[in-house]
Amino acid sequence: MKNIFAFLSFIRWKNIALLIVMQIFFKIGLESSTSKISFLPPFLFSLLIIATICIAAAGNIINDYFDVETDKINKPKKTIITSYFSKKRIFQLYFFLNSIGLISGIILSFKIDKIAYSFFFIGIILALYFYSKTLKKTLFIGNLLIAFILAFSVLMIPIFEKIHFHPSNKIFMLFLEYTLLVFSLNIFREIIKDIEDINGDYKINANTLPIVLGRKRTQYISLFFGGISLYLATSLGFQTFEHILEISIFFTVAIIIPILFIMYKTAVAEKKIHYKKISLYTKLVLLLGIISTLFTFKFLF
Numbered sequence: 001m002k003n004i005f006a007f008l009s010f011i012r013w014k015n016i017a018l019l020i021v022m023q024i025f026f027k028i029g030l031e032s033s034t035s036k037i038s039f040l041p042p043f044l045f046s047l048l049i050i051a052t053i054c055i056a057a058a059g060n061i062i063n064d065y066f067d068v069e070t071d072k073i074n075k076p077k078k079t080i081i082t083s084y085f086s087k088k089r090i091f092q093l094y095f096f097l098n099s100i101g102l103i104s105g106i107i108l109s110f111k112i113d114k115i116a117y118s119f120f121f122i123g124i125i126l127a128l129y130f131y132s133k134t135l136k137k138t139l140f141i142g143n144l145l146i147a148f149i150l151a152f153s154v155l156m157i158p159i160f161e162k163i164h165f166h167p168s169n170k171i172f173m174l175f176l177e178y179t180l181l182v183f184s185l186n187i188f189r190e191i192i193k194d195i196e197d198i199n200g201d202y203k204i205n206a207n208t209l210p211i212v213l214g215r216k217r218t219q220y221i222s223l224f225f226g227g228i229s230l231y232l233a234t235s236l237g238f239q240t241f242e243h244i245l246e247i248s249i250f251f252t253v254a255i256i257i258p259i260l261f262i263m264y265k266t267a268v269a270e271k272k273i274h275y276k277k278i279s280l281y282t283k284l285v286l287l288l289g290i291i292s293t294l295f296t297f298k299f300l301f
Contacts, residue, residue: 006084007093010064011057018283019052019153022290026157026178029293033171039112039162047108048160051121052153054101058094059128065090066132070200098125112160120156124149137206143190151183174297177240181232181289188225189282191218192266196275219266226263233259233289236296244299247292254288 027045040048064081072080081090105121127145136142158165158175165172194201194208195215201208210218237251262281269275 003084006081010061010081010084012060015060016053016056018287018290019056020049021287023049023052023153023157025290025293026154026175029295029297030157030161030171032294033297040160044108044111044160047104047111048156051101051105051108052156054097054104055121055124055128058097058101058125059132061090061097062094062129063132063136065094070197070204070206073200073203074197101125108160112162114160114162117160120152120159124152137201137204137208139207139212140209143187143194143209146190147183147186150186151179154179154182171297174240177232177236178289178293181229181236182286184225184229184232185282185286185289188222188229189279191222191225192275192278192282195219195222195269196272196279219269222266223263226259226266230256230259230263241296241299247296247299250292254292255285258285258288 027040061081065087068080068082085093102118102121102125106115106118109115109117127149131142131145135145155175158172163169163171163175167173191209195210195218198208198210198215202211209221213221233251233255237248237256241247258281262278262285265274265278265281269278
């Protein structure tokens, strides 16, 4: 039983759950807009969910494996993966989960006559491995990569639903706006996490933003991306749906004001616990943004 709970911790089940909710809510939102554009039946959509879950879980496991030394410093109370599983078992779990995810992705791509889409899953697997092993220690590249992968999990819905990507397509443009918002919020959060983990990263000679530029300058950079997120959320709430008062009110109360609050907290943050809370608040804003898709899509037509 201990190993099961440890396994759930290592795959970061809460983040996995957020990914599942995100894809399901976007799917529900998409289908509420029109009955003419949804191509994926439940079985095929389930394959996309399985691929997402397994590849993300494998990425988290390998990330924990490469992070053992830094976690001993940054998160002394965290359960260390090597305390529960041998190196051999860790890599067995890693390859097993990636195999299930990749097979699911290949079957899905084959079923919709887009076998080339299989390379999306291969690319994500490789990107997560190299992020965990090397890129997360490099200046800003790791932050961009993780933010891109999370944002791409939004774009996977219209890609596999075969939605025509064109500026005149309202569905495509709405997905693009949400993707950019997810991307900017996640860059903000990744930078905040780097500030939170500065002590452990310094020990392993990582070249993260707070180590290279200092904590205060890095806070200014995070505030820049917070400002971009604020602009994108305002654009969604007041321009894309400018004539729909309910959406404008929701975005103001649930997303715009919380982003302003997070930016303020970032500006005055000094201690590790402050950055940890800011990271949590940002995740909650992401969740609220995802929830908004349940009713925003149906107002497109």
